[in-house]
Amino acid sequence: MKLGTKLFCCIVGCFSLVFLAGGYFLLSRFYEAAMRREIEVALEQYQSNKFVLQAGMLAWGEEETGYEREELARNMGGTAAFLTPGGETLFSQFPGEADLTDLTGLAREGEVVYLFRSLGGRTYLLTAGLVGRGERQICLVTGADMERVLERQERMRALFGGVYGTVAVLGALLSFGLSAWIVRPIRQLTGAAREMAGGNYGERIPLRGGDEVGQLAEAFNGLARAVEEQMEALFRQAREKEDFVANFAHELKTPLTSVIGYADRIYQKELPRPEQRTAARYIWNEGMRLEALALKLTDLSSLERGSFSFQTLDGPEMIRELAGDVSYLVKERGAALEWEAGPGYVRVEYDLFKTLFYNLVDNALKAGAGRIRVRGEEKQEAGYRISLEDDGCGIPQEELSRIKEAFYMVDKSRSRRQHGAGIGLALAERIALLHGTTLEFESRLGEGTRVSLYLDGGEEKS
Amino acid sequence: MKKDREIRRGKWGNRAALALCLGLTLGGWLFTRQLLIRQEEAFLNQEYLAALSLPGEETWEPIPFGGEADQQQAQPQREAAFSGRELDGGTVAEILKVWRGGGRELLHEPAAGQMTMEQALEASRRWLDEMVRQGVLPPEAGETGEWQYSASLQSLDRETDLDRELLSLWQVTCQRGAERIELTLHAVSGHVWQAQVTLQSSWMGTEDFDWEILPRVFPFLEADEGRGARIDETVYCSFEKGTLAGAFQRAQIQIDQEEPLYRVSFWLLPPETEEISVRQGEGQ
Numbered sequence: 001m002k003l004g005t006k007l008f009c010c011i012v013g014c015f016s017l018v019f020l021a022g023g024y025f026l027l028s029r030f031y032e033a034a035m036r037r038e039i040e041v042a043l044e045q046y047q048s049n050k051f052v053l054q055a056g057m058l059a060w061g062e063e064e065t066g067y068e069r070e071e072l073a074r075n076m077g078g079t080a081a082f083l084t085p086g087g088e089t090l091f092s093q094f095p096g097e098a099d100l101t102d103l104t105g106l107a108r109e110g111e112v113v114y115l116f117r118s119l120g121g122r123t124y125l126l127t128a129g130l131v132g133r134g135e136r137q138i139c140l141v142t143g144a145d146m147e148r149v150l151e152r153q154e155r156m157r158a159l160f161g162g163v164y165g166t167v168a169v170l171g172a173l174l175s176f177g178l179s180a181w182i183v184r185p186i187r188q189l190t191g192a193a194r195e196m197a198g199g200n201y202g203e204r205i206p207l208r209g210g211d212e213v214g215q216l217a218e219a220f221n222g223l224a225r226a227v228e229e230q231m232e233a234l235f236r237q238a239r240e241k242e243d244f245v246a247n248f249a250h251e252l253k254t255p256l257t258s259v260i261g262y263a264d265r266i267y268q269k270e271l272p273r274p275e276q277r278t279a280a281r282y283i284w285n286e287g288m289r290l291e292a293l294a295l296k297l298t299d300l301s302s303l304e305r306g307s308f309s310f311q312t313l314d315g316p317e318m319i320r321e322l323a324g325d326v327s328y329l330v331k332e333r334g335a336a337l338e339w340e341a342g343p344g345y346v347r348v349e350y351d352l353f354k355t356l357f358y359n360l361v362d363n364a365l366k367a368g369a370g371r372i373r374v375r376g377e378e379k380q381e382a383g384y385r386i387s388l389e390d391d392g393c394g395i396p397q398e399e400l401s402r403i404k405e406a407f408y409m410v411d412k413s414r415s416r417r418q419h420g421a422g423i424g425l426a427l428a429e430r431i432a433l434l435h436g437t438t439l440e441f442e443s444r445l446g447e448g449t450r451v452s453l454y455l456d457g458g459e460e461k462s
Numbered sequence: 463m464k465k466d467r468e469i470r471r472g473k474w475g476n477r478a479a480l481a482l483c484l485g486l487t488l489g490g491w492l493f494t495r496q497l498l499i500r501q502e503e504a505f506l507n508q509e510y511l512a513a514l515s516l517p518g519e520e521t522w523e524p525i526p527f528g529g530e531a532d533q534q535q536a537q538p539q540r541e542a543a544f545s546g547r548e549l550d551g552g553t554v555a556e557i558l559k560v561w562r563g564g565g566r567e568l569l570h571e572p573a574a575g576q577m578t579m580e581q582a583l584e585a586s587r588r589w590l591d592e593m594v595r596q597g598v599l600p601p602e603a604g605e606t607g608e609w610q611y612s613a614s615l616q617s618l619d620r621e622t623d624l625d626r627e628l629l630s631l632w633q634v635t636c637q638r639g640a641e642r643i644e645l646t647l648h649a650v651s652g653h654v655w656q657a658q659v660t661l662q663s664s665w666m667g668t669e670d671f672d673w674e675i676l677p678r679v680f681p682f683l684e685a686d687e688g689r690g691a692r693i694d695e696t697v698y699c700s701f702e703k704g705t706l707a708g709a710f711q712r713a714q715i716q717i718d719q720e721e722p723l724y725r726v727s728f729w730l731l732p733p734e735t736e737e738i739s740v741r742q743g744e745g746q
Contacts (some may be wrong), residue, residue, distance in 0.1 A: 001475040003738070016487045020494045027683035028501055035505060051614040054579045059611065061510040075612075106509065110571060115509040133580070150502075157498055161491060168487055 003186065005177035008172075015171050021161050031153055039114060042078070042144045046112055046127035049076040049142050057133045064333040066091065078142040085130065095120030096144060103128040104139045122147045134457040149321060185213045189220055200229035240406075247407035251293060251422070255286030296423040299355060300406075303430050316341035317386050318348070319376045322357045329358075330372065333365045341376030344384045348435060356431040359424040360388050360439075360451055366390030367449065379454065383437075386454040395443040404429040404439065480713045488537075503561040526549050544577045546652035549628075551683065553703025554655070555732040557648070558629055558706075562732070572615055576649040579613050582632040586645050589654045590636075596678045598671075600663040601727075603643065607633070609636035615649060631655070640723060653682045656729040662721055673699040678706035700733065707733045 007039040055070040069091040073080045073096050081092035085102035092311050094100070098119040103126065106113040112129040131140050188205050195203040204224060205217040262279040265271065271279065319341045330337045367389030379385045395403060407428035424437070432439050432453050443449035549557075572578050577585065594604035617630045630649035646656035657679070670745065673690025676699035677683070689700035697710045708730055715723040 001472065001479050004477050009479050012483050013486055016490050020490045024494045024497060027498055031498070031502065032505075039510075044569055047571070048614060051569065051579065052612060055583070055612045058580055058583060113509060116506040153502065157495060161495065164491055401477045 002183075004179040004183040004312050007182060008175050011106040011178065012168070012172050015175075016168060019167065021166060023164065024350050027156060027160060030156070034153070035431040036148060038144065038146065038149055042114060042125045042127050043112060045077045045144065046114075046140070047141045049078070049080060050129065050131055051138055052328060053131050053138065054133070057131065057138070059134065061239060075288050076142070079124070079145070081143075083139040085139055087420050090138065090417070092126070094141075095122070100126070100128075100141050105351065107139045107200065108228050118144065119143070123150055151379075160261050185217060192220065196224060199252070201231050206275070210378070230436050247422075249295075251407055259283050259286045276374070279458060281325065289418045291421065296427055299427055300423065300430065302436065303352075303427075307353065308434065310347050310349050312347045313350065314343040315346045315376045315378075315386075318350070318353075319345060319374055319386065322375060325354065326358060326361045329361065330365065335365055335370050335372060337372045337374065339374035339376075341348050341374075342378055344376070344378035346386075347457065348455060350431040352431045352434065356428045357388075359428040363424055363428075364388065364390035364392055364449070366395070369448070378457065383454040384457050385452060385454050387450055389448065389450040391448040394442065395449055396445055397443075400441050400443060421437055490520075494661075511643060544581045544652060546577075547575065547650050548682070549648075549651050551705035553624070553628070554648075554702075554730065558655075558730060558732050560618060560620060560622050560624065560629060561631070563620070565618040567616045568619050570617055570630070571613055572649065574632055576615070577632065577647070577652050579615070579632075580611055580651070582615075582647055582649075583611050584636055585647055585652050586613075586634045586654070588634070589608070589645065590643065590659075591658075592681075597688075598675060598678055599659060600661065602661055604657060604665050606654075609638050611636055632667055640717075640720070649687050651682070653680075656727075658725065658727045660715070660723050661724045662723055668671070671697065671710065671712075673697045673710070674729070676710055679710070680708050680730065683730075701730075702728070704733055707731050 052075050053074060056068070060068060069082055069375050073091060074080075080165070081094055081098075081100055082090040083100060083104050084090060085104055085106045085107075092098065092100070103113065107128040107130045112127050113126060114127040117124055119125055123146045125274055126141055126143050127140045129138060131138050151284050170385070185205070185208070192203045192205050201224065204221050206439045207214055207217055245381075257281075262282045266276060266279050306378050319339050323337055323339045327337060361372060367390060369392035371391050372387045375385075375387045375389070389409060402408050402412065404425050407422040408426075409422040412422075435453075435455060437453045437455060439451045441449060442452075478701055508612045590599065591604050593599040611634065613634045615630055615632055617626070620629075622629065628650055632645075632647040632649055634645045634647060634743055636645075640660075641662060642658075642660045644656075647654050647655050673692065676690070676697070677685040680701065681720055683701040683706060684703075686700040686703060689704070691698050695711055695713070699708045699710075700706075708728065711727045713725045713727075715725055717723070
């Protein structure tokens with residue numbers, strides 16, 4: 001059952017219940033009060049009539065005539081009848097063949113009995129009592145026509161029914177509008193959810209009011225925002241993966257083409273030894289490049305899956321060790337590495353950070369650096385800054401934004417000659433991100449490049 | 463298919479709920495109406511017994527419908543001889559103050575210690591005869607056999623410190639054509655406290671009375687010596703050491719071309735009323 005229907009039924013049901021209960025209470029109290037009032041009036045009238053009858057009986061003496069009774073009854077209020085205690089009717093103003101004899105059995109002197117009875121098609125409030133003088137007793141019956149009262153009561157009931165019906169219809173219309181108004185934002189929410197399910201992640205619900213529905217709309221908008229961002233990140237990742245695969249396939253295809261070409265040449269022809277050496281050298285070069293590529297991909301892959309344990313190390317100590325680890329590589333390339341580090345602590349995953357450091361040094365050497373300077377210094381709020389500066393060929397400004405992309409190479413031919421695959425900086429950047437930082441590059445073409453990163457400091461060595 | 467079934471079930475659920483709601487709305491009204499009609503029928507079908515005694519002492523008992531009503535007829539009660547209870551001036555003044563304060567007047571049956579109608583009528587006749595004998599009223603007033611009598615016993619529906627039965631007054635009316643005598647008798651003491659006599663007798667218009675007539679009208683009270691006064695058309699007299707006052711007024715009533723009627727009125731009132739200020743020695 002729809003919420004709008006539930007609301008409508010509840011509102012109308014509750015309203016009807018309350019209205020009917022209240023109406024019943026009011027009408028029944030009103031009726032009782034009205035009847036009590038009629039009874040009081042009838043009893044007063046009976047008493048007045050009784051005094052009239054008593055005075056008449058005192059004046060009549062032993063026996064009275066019918067005329068005298070009629071004359072007396074004319075001085076009374078309401079409709080009157082005189083009966084003997086035995087039930088014989090002496091005089092009656094009541095219509096038709098009204099049988100009042102049973103009242104004589106109920107009537108007592110000093111007390112009055114009253115009841116309602118239908119006589120001649122009309123309802124009367126009858127009051128009866130015995131009026132005596134000496135041995136003579138007369139049962140006085142006085143009647144008040146209640147038809148007007150009962151008709152008024154019926155009109156009240158009809159009026160109440162009419163009012164109830166009108167109010168019920170109006171209430172139903174109001175309830176319908178109210179429930180539609182309450183349910184509308186929920187419908188909007190449903191529509192927005194369906195839009196999202198259909199792929200439109202930009203759908204939002206306008207916020208109105210701070211009630212529960214408004215809060216739900218706000219929460220939905222937050223959810224939609226998060227989903228949209230997540231979807232964009234997933235799309236981006238998917239695109240990156242596609243690009244990665246495409247680049248990877250291209251980087252794989254290029255050396256394989258050379259390998260296959262030269263291998264086929266060796267296979268197909270009898271080449272002179274110098275040509276064989278040349279072909280073999282190409283095959284070896286490309287093979288080395290493919291091996292470097294495989295190694296870097298392995299490292300990248302481990303970053304995706306690995307769980308890492310960070311430790312707090314003494315900054316200068318760590319830099320000293322790293323410089324020592326890469327010294328052979330630097331010497332092999334005919335370059336020099338200097339380092340200096342101020343006091344401070346860093347929180348790193350050492351093996352990963354070593355890989356990062358190695359890739360930065362390797363990159364600098366591939367750029368033709370003769371001197372590499374490593375510096376470490378505590379930078380207050382920013383953390384421990386480690387920078388690596390070289391005097392290589394530099395990077396054009398317009399290339400700086402792309403150098404951290406996987407497989408991107410500023411100078412492809414130079415990189416390939418040095419067995420580069422264009423993944424080193426992408427890997428270093430990924431490691432930097434794992435450490436909660438990023439690589440910042442500053443470079444001047446022909447002068448060199450400086451790369452910096454900020455690491456979280458630790459208070460003590462772990 | 464499952465979704466279609468759910469949609470169809472939802473629609474039928476809506477319709478059922480709306481039908482139920484409509485049924486409750488209509489049925490609720492019919493049920494309420496029936497309850498009201500039944501209440502009316504139950505009320506109309508009962509028989510009730512009431513004792514019309516003094517106001518505030520009524521008893522109301524519903525008799526079981528068609529049940530065991532007492533079939534034995536009540537024995538006619540013998541009227542006890544009425545002795546009357548004398549009241550001091552202060553009590554009379556208090557009773558008069560209560561009546562002057564107004565309230566809802568209720569008719570009731572004589573209670574114990576109060577005079578019956580027959581006794582009230584008899585006392586009225588005796589008073590008239592006495593007034594004729596005293597020369598206060600003309601002889602026509604004493605022709606009691608020719609008057610038509612009516613009487614009613616009334617009390618006030620008011621809270622008061624006085625005993626309830628002391629508030630009751632008999633209003634006795636004697637009518638003879640255009641002539642009329644209205645007497646107010648106290649139901650417990652049996653005395654006439656107020657009288658208004660309207661007669662055609664010119665005797666009523668010629669006799670001159672001063673305040674000394676009032677002790678004769680109210681012989682049950684002790685008049686204060688020399689304490690009477692005439693203010694405008696009303697004559698006053700002090701009783702019971704100033705706790706009560708009596709008043710007398712005379713007027714002529716002319717209705718169109720008919721014979722004039724003469725009215726004399728006597729009444730008691732508490733002395734603090736603003737209409738009088740009785741000064742000792744300031745008689746007529």
